[in-house]
Amino acid sequence: MNLLIMGLPGAGKGTQADFIVEKYGIPHISTGDIFRAAIKQQTPLGVKAQGYIDQGELVPDDVTCGIVEERLQQPDTKAGYLLDGFPRTIVQAEQLEKMTQKLNKPLDAVLNVDVDPETLVERLSGRFICKNCGATYHKLYKKTRVEGTCDVCGGHAFYQRSDDKPETVKNRLEVNLKMNTPLIDFYSQRNLLHTVNGNQPIADVTQEINQVLSDLH
Numbered sequence: 001m002n003l004l005i006m007g008l009p010g011a012g013k014g015t016q017a018d019f020i021v022e023k024y025g026i027p028h029i030s031t032g033d034i035f036r037a038a039i040k041q042q043t044p045l046g047v048k049a050q051g052y053i054d055q056g057e058l059v060p061d062d063v064t065c066g067i068v069e070e071r072l073q074q075p076d077t078k079a080g081y082l083l084d085g086f087p088r089t090i091v092q093a094e095q096l097e098k099m100t101q102k103l104n105k106p107l108d109a110v111l112n113v114d115v116d117p118e119t120l121v122e123r124l125s126g127r128f129i130c131k132n133c134g135a136t137y138h139k140l141y142k143k144t145r146v147e148g149t150c151d152v153c154g155g156h157a158f159y160q161r162s163d164d165k166p167e168t169v170k171n172r173l174e175v176n177l178k179m180n181t182p183l184i185d186f187y188s189q190r191n192l193l194h195t196v197n198g199n200q201p202i203a204d205v206t207q208e209i210n211q212v213l214s215d216l217h
């Protein structure tokens with residue numbers, strides 16, 4: 001299954017992606033994760049991307065498209081893939097359409113996680129991440145089972161993403177709000193769009209997504 005999950009920053013794309021990739025055994029391709037790994041290692045890509053991400057701006061289309069095209073050619077995408085956070089502009093969407101046609105891996109569906117913009121600041125400011133395994137939690141909505149201990153790996157150290165500080169969050173939301181409607185139109189014109197209500201508790205959003213995906217078969 002070839003899927004895309006889209007939504008504003010903090011909508012819950014990464015959270016829902018974890019369930020989808022586990023259920024369908026497909027790789028999770030998150031451009032945000034790819035950039036953060038590159039920044040951590042200070043590769044040439046990371047050095048280039050860091051300035052944009054720290055400002056809450058988008059990394060230029062040519063850089064981002066190149067990475068995805070390369071990633072979609074890896075053998076683990078044979079059974080499908082889940083794109084998360086790409087495309088984010090119409091140029092990227094057009095490029096993706098071209099590359100997936102060329103690779104014979106066209107999208108089967110686009111999941112649009114729709115959340116009221118007012119709740120996103122709270123989602124992002126309460127997010128914390130396990131330093132060891134990258135599992136994502138929220139101080140109100142997704143706590144660890146034992147306080148201070150990661151449910152997944154048992155680690156005890158957590159961090160906040162540097163772009164989750166209030167000044168950056170404001171710009172991220174503005175930048176992404178501008179791009180969101182044209183992208184929704186792009187995929188609804190192609191009859192690929194499935195909008196799910198992301199304002200519900202995490203498990204209810206998962207259930208709605210599962211319903212959409214099982215109806216695709």
Ligand code: AP5
Binds near residue numbers: 012015088123198
């Ligand atoms: P990226 O990493 O993609 O960030 P984003 O789109 O801003 O999205 P997030 O990862 O912040 O949020 P999410 O929707 O995954 O939410 P999550 O599940 O964690 O991109 C980062 C940056 O990289 C961009 O700003 C840009 O600079 C650059 N970039 C990336 N892709 C690019 C591209 N294609 N082109 C150009 N530049 C690009 O959930 C958030 C929190 O809420 C968590 O704490 C979670 O526990 C909680 N939560 C989740 N669901 C619920 C729920 N239903 N109820 C309550 N709490 C919930």
Ligand code: ZN
Binds near residue numbers: 130152
């Ligand atoms: Zn962990």
